[in-house]
Amino acid sequence: MDQKTERTQTGIRIEKRLLKVLKGLAESLDMTLGDLIEGIALHSFENKPAFSEETLEKIKQLKKVYDLDWTAEDSHRFKEDRE
Structure with missing residues (x-):
């Protein structure tokens, strides 16, 4: 379509x-x-996985490279330092 x-x-x-x-x-x-x-976004709106296993592995590697250790649960707890 x-x-x-x-x-x-x-x-x-x-x-x-x-x-x-x-x-x-x-x-x-x-x-x-x-x-x-x-x-x-479109995948999440339909509650469908957005990534293949291979892509999830790539994401793990990138998270290590950029020192990102957050999970989905953390998104509800973000606090920002305001100057």
């Missing part, structure tokens, strides 16, 4: 190491960061 899409530029705030992992993953999958995020 070919559907016309209308994309918009957005300025989101995201944790630095998480962004590095996402950018690295997008690069390894030869896609844009925006395409990766869209795919993750």
Whole structure:
């Protein structure tokens, strides 16, 4: 099914190491960061896994490289230091 899409530029705030992992993953999958995020969101909306076992292994490697040890549970506990 070919559907016309209308994309918009957005300025989101995201944790630095998480962004590095996402950018690295997008690069390894030869896609844009925006395409990766869209795919993750659409899969999660349908409660479907977004990644193959091979991709999950790549994510583990990238998380080690960028020292990202958070899990899904941590997302509800983020606190930001405000200056």
